Amino acid sequence: MSPSAIDPTAISALGGLDVLLDANNLQRLAEGLLVTLKVAASSILIALALGIVIGLIALSRRRIVQVPYRLFLETVRIVPQIVWLFIVFFGLAKLFGWSWSGETSGILVFGLWGTAEMADLVRASVSSLPAHQTQSAQALGLSRMQIYRHVLVPQALRRLIPASINLATRIIKTTPLLVLITVVEVLKVGQQIIETRLLTTPAAAFWIYGFIFFIYFAICYPVSLSSRWLEERWNVGG
Amino acid sequence: MSKILSVTGLSKSFGEHRVLDDISFCLEERQVLTIIGASGCGKSTLLRMINGLETIDGGEIHFDGQTLGAHTDWRQVRAQIGMVFQSYELFNHLSVLDNVTLAPIRVQKKKRREAEELAAGLLARVGLADKVKAFPRQLSGGQKQRVAIARALAMQPRIMLFDEITASLDPEMSQEVCHTLLELAETRMTMIVVTHEMGFAQAIGDELIFLDEGRIVERGHPDDFFAAPQTERARRFLKRFEFHKGDRK
Numbered sequence: 001m002s003p004s005a006i007d008p009t010a011i012s013a014l015g016g017l018d019v020l021l022d023a024n025n026l027q028r029l030a031e032g033l034l035v036t037l038k039v040a041a042s043s044i045l046i047a048l049a050l051g052i053v054i055g056l057i058a059l060s061r062r063r064i065v066q067v068p069y070r071l072f073l074e075t076v077r078i079v080p081q082i083v084w085l086f087i088v089f090f091g092l093a094k095l096f097g098w099s100w101s102g103e104t105s106g107i108l109v110f111g112l113w114g115t116a117e118m119a120d121l122v123r124a125s126v127s128s129l130p131a132h133q134t135q136s137a138q139a140l141g142l143s144r145m146q147i148y149r150h151v152l153v154p155q156a157l158r159r160l161i162p163a164s165i166n167l168a169t170r171i172i173k174t175t176p177l178l179v180l181i182t183v184v185e186v187l188k189v190g191q192q193i194i195e196t197r198l199l200t201t202p203a204a205a206f207w208i209y210g211f212i213f214f215i216y217f218a219i220c221y222p223v224s225l226s227s228r229w230l231e232e233r234w235n236v237g238g
Numbered sequence: 239m240s241k242i243l244s245v246t247g248l249s250k251s252f253g254e255h256r257v258l259d260d261i262s263f264c265l266e267e268r269q270v271l272t273i274i275g276a277s278g279c280g281k282s283t284l285l286r287m288i289n290g291l292e293t294i295d296g297g298e299i300h301f302d303g304q305t306l307g308a309h310t311d312w313r314q315v316r317a318q319i320g321m322v323f324q325s326y327e328l329f330n331h332l333s334v335l336d337n338v339t340l341a342p343i344r345v346q347k348k349k350r351r352e353a354e355e356l357a358a359g360l361l362a363r364v365g366l367a368d369k370v371k372a373f374p375r376q377l378s379g380g381q382k383q384r385v386a387i388a389r390a391l392a393m394q395p396r397i398m399l400f401d402e403i404t405a406s407l408d409p410e411m412s413q414e415v416c417h418t419l420l421e422l423a424e425t426r427m428t429m430i431v432v433t434h435e436m437g438f439a440q441a442i443g444d445e446l447i448f449l450d451e452g453r454i455v456e457r458g459h460p461d462d463f464f465a466a467p468q469t470e471r472a473r474r475f476l477k478r479f480e481f482h483k484g485d486r487k
Contacts, residue, residue, distance in 0.1 A: 132327040136386070139289055140341035140393060141317035150340060154331045234331075 016203030018212055025193050029208075032189030033215060039106045039185070040172045040219075047171065048164070052157075052170070056148065058123040069119075077118035081176050084109045087118050089181040102183035113217020121141030121163050125156040158234050165227035169220045186212055242267050242396060242428060243288070248297035250283055257283050259299070259452045265397070268426040272433060272460065276475060276484035280430040280452040282324075285399045288430075289321050302396065313362075317345055320390030321399040326382040328374040328389075334361065335370045346393065353392070360388040364418050380411025384418050386425055389429045391422075398422070398429040403436060416442075436479050440464050448472050 019025060058069045064087040076084075092098045100108070129152055137147040176187045184192075189209045197204045243265040250258040257280045259358060265271055272362040273281050286292040290312035299306040328337050331419060338357035342348040348356075352481035353467060361370055364384040374382055383403055389400060400419065416438045419431065423442050433439050440460040448463065448471075456463060456472045467473045 103364055128329060131326075132323060132325050133329070135291060135328045136323065137329075138291065139316055139319075139321040139323075140389065141313050141345040142341060143313060146344050150344060155329070158331060 011066060016201050016205070016207040019193065019197050019201055020202035028189050028193065028200050029186060029211070029215075032184060035103065035178075035183060035185040036172075036175050036187075037219070039103055039110065039178060039183075040106045040175050043110035043114055044168045046107070047118045047167065050111070050115040052122050052176035053117035054115060055122025056153070056192070058119055058124070059126055073116050076100040076113055079112060081109060081174055081207050082180060084113070085177060102178060102181040105181060106178045106183060110174065111173050114167060114213050117167050118164060121160055122156065125160050125163075129155055141197025159216050161234070162227055165223060169223055172220055172223070173216065185217060240267055241265070242302055244300045245284075245288075246298050246300075247307050248284070248287065248294065248299065250280070250287060250292065250295045256342050257452050258287075261449075261452075261454060263447060263454070263457070265428065265430065267428050269460075270423050270427075270429050270431060270442055271447065272431045272439040272445070273447045273449060274433065274436070274439050275449035276474075277434070279449045281449055282401050283451075285321065285401050285430065285432055288399060289316055289319055301417045313345070317341075317393055319397045319399060320393055320395035320397070322383070322386050322401065322403050322416070324402045326379060326386050326406075328377075328382050328385055330374050330483075332373075333370070334372050334374070334377070334385050337374070337385055338392045340381070341389070341413070342345065342392050357388065357392055360391050363421075364388050365414075378411060379407045380414045380438075383407065383411075383415050387415075387418060387422070396428060398427055400429065400431045402434060436476070448475065450475065 022030060024067070054069070054072075057065060058129050060066075079087075085105060088109055089100065126148075133151055133155070134147055137151045142150070174183060179183050179188045179191075194205045194208050244263070248258055248261040249256065249406070254369040261280075261284060263271070272346065273284065277279050277417050283292055287294055288301070288306075290306065294307055301319070304310070306315065312366045328334075329340065332340065334359055335354060337349065338360060339348075342353040342356065343350060344448050351407075356418060358367070358370060361367055363385055366381060366384055366388070369381060369385075370376065374385070374452065377385065384482055386403075403419075405414050412435070419429075419438075420442055431439070440463075440483065443460040446458060446460040448455055448467075448469075450471050456467065456469050458468075463472070467476055
C-alpha cells in the first residue's frame with residue numbers, strides 16, 4: 001500500500017499506535033498493570049479467606065455474633081468504596097497518624113468490602129441448604145463440626161462459584177478508583193502517557209484506552225470462563 | 239430375646255398441641271415393629287425422639303440399658319440407631335460410595351479401604367452394585383432411598399428406624415424400596431417401620447401399633463389387626479383404604 005492511498009484520519013489514528021508500541025510506554029503500562037493485579041489479587045484472596053470464615057461464624061444466631069456482623073456488613077455496604085478509600089488513606093492519617101501507601105489502603109478497603117460481600121454469600125448459601133441435609137448427617141452420628149466440614153460447606157461452596165467469581169471481577173473492575181488516592185495503576189499510567197502526547201498525537205488516547213480495555217477484558221474473561229469450567233466440572237456432584 | 243428399646247409414658251407437645259400422649263412399648267432384638275396411623279398422628283415425632291432429633295417432654299426412653307434424655311451423648315446413640323427419612327437427602331456432592339462411607343470413616347474412624355468394602359457389600363445388597371461411582375442426581379428416587387438405607391446400615395446400627403420412606407416415591411419405586419426392607423427384615427435386623435402402606439405393614443411387622451391423635455389405640459400382631467381390628471377408630475381408619483364400586487357417585 002502506497003502512503004498516498006491512506007486517508008488523513010487513518011494517518012492520525014495510526015500515528016497514535018506508535019505511542020502505544022513505544023517500548024518505554026509499554027513497559028510503563030505493564031508496571032501499572034502489575035499494581036492493578038497486585039491490589040486486585042490481594043483483595044480477592046483476603047475476601048475469599050476472611051469471607052468464608054466470617055460467613056460461617058455468621059451462621060450462629062446469637063446476638064453477640066449477629067450484632068457486630070450486621071454492623072460490619074451494613075457499614076461496608078452503605079458507604080461507597082471511594083469514600084472508604086478517602087477515609088482510610090486521608091482520614092486515618094489525619095486522625096491517628098497512620099500513613100499507609102495508597103496500595104495498602106486499596107487492599108484494605110477492597111479486601112474488607114469483598115469480605116463483607118463474600119461472608120454474606122457464604123452465610124446465605126449454607127443456610128439455604130435443606131434442613132434434612134443436617135438431620136441426615138446428625139442421624140449418622142456426625143458431630144456439628146463434621147457436618148459443616150463434610151456435608152454443608154462443600155455443597156454451599158459449589159453453589160457459590162458463580163457469585164464469588166462475579167465478586168472477583170467486580171473487585172478487579174473497581175481498582176481504577178485507586179487513582180484518586182495517588183496510586184499509579186494501569187489506567188493512570190495510560191492517562192499520563194496520553195497527556196504527554198496530547199498536542200502532538202491526540203489519537204494516542206484511542207490506542208491507549210483501547211489497549212487498557214483489552215487488558216481488563218483479558219483479565220476478567222478468563223476469570224469468567226473459569227467459573228463456567230468449574231461449574232461444569234462439578235456439575236455431576238454439585 | 240432381650241429388650242433393646244423400651245418407651246414408657248412418652249409425651250410431647252408443640253406449644254399447646256399435644257402430639258404424643260402416654261406412649262409405651264418395648265422393642266426386642268430381631269423384632270420388627272410397624273407403626274401406622276393417619277398423617278399428623280405423631281408417628282414421625284415418635285421416631286425422631288428416639289433418635290434425639292426432638293426433645294423428650296415427659297416419660298422415658300431406654301436404649302440398651304441407658305436412659306435417653308438431655309444428658310445423653312446423642313452422637314454415640316445415633317451411631318447405633320440408624321434412621322432413614324421420607325425425603326431422601328443424599329449428600330449431593332459425594333458419589334454413592336462416598337455417601338455410604340462418610341460416617342464409618344469420620345465417626346467410627348474406619349480405614350477407607352475397610353469402609354469401602356463394607357459399603358460395596360451393602361450397595362450390592364440393596365441392588366445398586368453398578369451405581370457405586372454414580373452421583374445422587376443421576377439416580378431415581380427409589381435408588382436414592384436405597385442408597386440412604388445402605389448409608390444408615392453402614393454404621394452397623396443395633397436398630398433401624400424408617401420414617402415413611404416410601405411416601406414420596408411413585409408406586410413402582412415404592413415397591414422396590416419395600417422389597418429391600420423385607421429382605422432386611424429377613425436378616426433379623428431390629429427395626430421400627432412407620433408406613434402408610436397397609437399391605438407392607440402387614441407383611442413386614444412382627445408387631446403393630448396403631449396410633450391416633452398421639453395415643454396408642456391398638457396393638458397386636460399385624461395379621462390379627464388387619465383381620466379383625468378391635469376398636470371403632472381402627473376400623474374407621476382401615477375403611478379409608480378400601481374402595482368399592484359404589485363409592486363412585
